[in-house]
Amino acid sequence: MAITKDTFKHVDYLWDDEKAKALGDDQVALLLYRSNILGADLRITNYGGGNTSCKTIEKDPLTKEDTEIMWIKGSGGDIGTLKRSGLAGLYMDKLLALKNVYRGLEFEDEMVALFNHCIYDLDSKAPSIDTPLHAVLPFKHIDHLHPDAAIAIAAAKDGEKITNELFEGQIAWVPWQRPGFDLALQLDKALKANPGIRGIMLGGHGLFTWGDTAYECYINSLEVIDKASQYLEDNYGKDRPVFGGQKVASLPEDERREQASIIAPHLRGLASSYNRMVGHFSDDERVLEFINSNDLEKLAPLGTSCPDHFLRTKIRPLVLEIAPDTDLSDMTEVKAYLEKEFEDYRQYYTKYYEDHKRDNSPGIRDSNPVVILWPGVGMFSYAKNKQTARVASEFYTNAINVMKGAEAVSSYVSLPLQEAFDIEYWLLEEAKLQRMPKEQPLSRKVAFVTGGAGGIGKAIADKLAQEGACVFITDINKDNLDTALATYGKDTGSGALMDVTKMEDIEKALKAACLKFGGVDIIVNCAGLAISKPIAQTTEKDWDILQSVLVKGQFAVSKVAVAILRAQDKGGDIVNIASKNALVSGPNNVGYGTAKAAQVHMSRLLAAELGPDKIRVNVVNPDAVIEGSKIWEGEWAKGRAKAYGITVEELPAFYAKRTIMNEIISVDDIANGVFAFVGGHLSKSTGNILNVDGGVAAAFVR
Incomplete structure (x- = not known):
């Protein structure tokens, strides 16, 4: 029977024969194709998790003899987005020869350096720790995946028995062991003891499957995962309610998100005690089922099982014991509770480190929680950027799926704390962290830009995003806003329709920013309009709209934003886009010039008031920005x-x-002016005015 997308119930069949045929007999291209479609389904493997490989015959550039080469995903890659540049190509004969120099478990780490002596492709990505696991298995195409369904069985107390019975001996079992060369030897041993098997289950970890062709390997992986998934589904609620049944009722969605948007900046501030973090919120049904359950108290402290999970989520989450419908209009008591909970977690994590550290362990890292669970509301995660925070949330959702499955068919077993610590503080993992590229100046920061779909506002948002910030833009024009937002990735930009003259709009937009990114750090008041008329022709309506948009708008946005900045207690920046006309008395400009002057002086007043909170307030004064400016x-x-x-x-x-300089001013010049204030070099500068006008002597401040 032909395999179609309807063959599988729990995974997506994405193989396209036409696309595969177009790749011909290029096995490496087929490896990449298989990897990408496997990684496209998070039920099959999580972001950055798992590994795929293939083996080909190539000409040795020195001997000109045919030699077998293994192509495998390199260290730190993601199979869903894997490209040829992300592969490592290694000589198989040299990889297998490593058996002759392996000195045992105590010397695991030295083997990784030896992988480099096996490299065939000089453009290779650094080989991953999984490299020998694929090398010892004598199959042309191999998948090592982390499907939730398989890990649920692998992390079950009776996992080995279930694996043997469910797959009728076709999937071998290898008990938990940290990835490394010895684990490769255990796979080799399992294969020799079980000839003809179709895969190997790694206790607490994941799944190995294979095939003689890319397609056969793909189908084998899907069949095994689908069978495991169906087995779990058949057992959910069979002997007892899932997670022991519901203990807490979820708030309605709009109320959950309202509560989350209010508490998020407070959580972010506390999670940023060591280093500033960006947030993510999820109230996915799978999350709510777990955090609202009777088993939350039992399972959450156990921590996760799969190394890929806890490396991104920490060994355990922080669970909040706050009623979901708690009145958050006065955060005094809640903030005091949160401060104690965070301090308790930091002490727990420090003890975990001290109890399990080795003589050569890297120093303790940030002791704050990554994942925070609020029953009835949802899950918060905090990390160095939006993508990492989102992925941490996805990984903990994977962990929830694993606990759900394991508890349905047996009982969930997490890794022993020493094993978990040895992976979290593995010297090889530390080396990987040290190889990470230097963070951008605005990494870990969130910018809120009004008028962000206009010429100047969009240029500012783009500049801040290019320098590493997450950007939340607002605009009064939906078409312009939609067009602007389409230029950002999901982890970089977001936005909302907002009229700066309406406090309700402002509060709603800033709450949306907090829900999306955890809070805000940089406020750029750029929304504006311009009316040029002599006093005789300036109407009361002209005057009112200029005052309302430019002056009241800047005041209202700043007022709401300051409350968030204070909740985070990490300082921040407000940059107001005024005009040369705030300082220069030009003709036919009484309404606009007066409003701009009010913006500038309001900035001075706010700088004086907010300085003790480490909130800097500065002004950029453009002039004559014509090209690209909607004004x-x-x-x-x-x-x-x-x-x-x-x-x-x-x-x-x-x-x-x-x-003075005879220069035309562009929107990018104004964006650079904003970055000058917020990029880090002027962190002790507030109450200043930066003229970006090519040099207009009449506008010199001093």
Whole structure:
């Protein structure tokens, strides 16, 4: 019977014969194709988890003889996004020869350095710790995956018995052992003891499957995972309710998210005591089923089983004992409770480190929790950037799936704490962390930019994102906002429709930013409009809208944002985009110039008030930013041209000639001005004005 997408119930069949045929007999290309479609289904393997390989015959560049080469995902890669540049290519004969120099478990780490002596492809990614596990298995294509269903069985007390009975002896069992060369020898031993098997289950860890072709390997993996998944499904609720039944009822979705958006900055501030963190929130049904259950108290402290899980989530989460419908309008008592819970967790983690450290262990890392569970509301995760925080959330959801499955068919068994510690503080893992690229200046920070879909606002948001920040942009124009948001990845940008004259809109947007990223660090008040008229023609409506958008808007956004910055207690930046007209008395400009002057002085006042909170408030004064600026689309340009007795087309050159430097100012110049304030070099500067105008002497502040 032909295999189709309907063959499997619990995994996605994504193989496309036409795409595969187009790759011909290029086994490495087929490896990449297989890897990518496996990684596209998080039920099959989690982000960055698992490994895939294939073996080919290549010409040795020195001997010109045919030789077998293994191509395998390199260290730190992700099979879902794997490219050829992410592979390591190694001589099989040299890899197998490593058996002759292996000195035993005490000398595991020295083997990793020897992998480099086996490299065939000089463009190889650093070989991963899994390399020998694939080398000892004599199959052309191999998958090592971390499907939740398989790990649930692997992490069950009766996992070996279940594996043998469920797969009728076709899947061998290797007890838990830390990845390394000796584990490879155990796989080799299991295969020789069980000839003809189709895979190996690694206790507490994952699954190995294989095939003679990329397609056969793919189908084998899907069949095994689908069978394990169906077995778990057949047992959910069979002998007892899932997770012992519900203890806490979830709030309705809108109320959950309201509560989460209020508490998130407080959690973020506490989670950032060692280093600033970015947040993620999930109220996925699988999360709620677990955190609302009777078994939460029993299972959460046990920690996770699969090394890939706890390396990203820490060994255990912090569970909050706060009623989900608690009134958060006054956070005094809740904040005191949170501070104690975080301190208790830090002490627990420090003791965990001290109790299990080795003589050569790396120093203790951040002792704050990564995963925080609030029954009835959801799960928060905090990490160095949005992607890492989101992936931590996904991994803990994987861990929940594993606990659910293991408890349904047996009882869940986590790794012994010493084993967990030895992986978390493995010298090889530390070396991997040290190889990570240097963080960007605005990594770990979240920027909130009003008018973020306009020319200047979008340029500012883009610049901050390029320097590592997460950006949340707002705009009053939906089409412009949608177009702007489409330029960002899901872990970089988000946004909301917002009218800066409406406090309800502002509160809603900033709560959305807190829900998305955990809080905010940089506020850029860029939303604006311009009206150029002499006093006789300036209407009360003109005056009111300028004051409302420019002055009230800056005040209202700053007011709501400051409450969040104070909740985090990590300082922050407010940068207000004013204008040269705040300082220079130009013609036909009474309404606009007055509003801009108010923006500047409000900035001075806020700088004086917020300094003790380490919140810096500064101003960037643009002038004559015509190209790309939406303010110049319409009557403003005409009004300024009329005031100077020139045409609209002559404005850029006119403005450039009146500057000392004879320069045309672009939106990117303004963005660079904002970055100058928030990029880290001016961390002790507040209450300042930076003119980005090419040099207008009349606008010199001093």
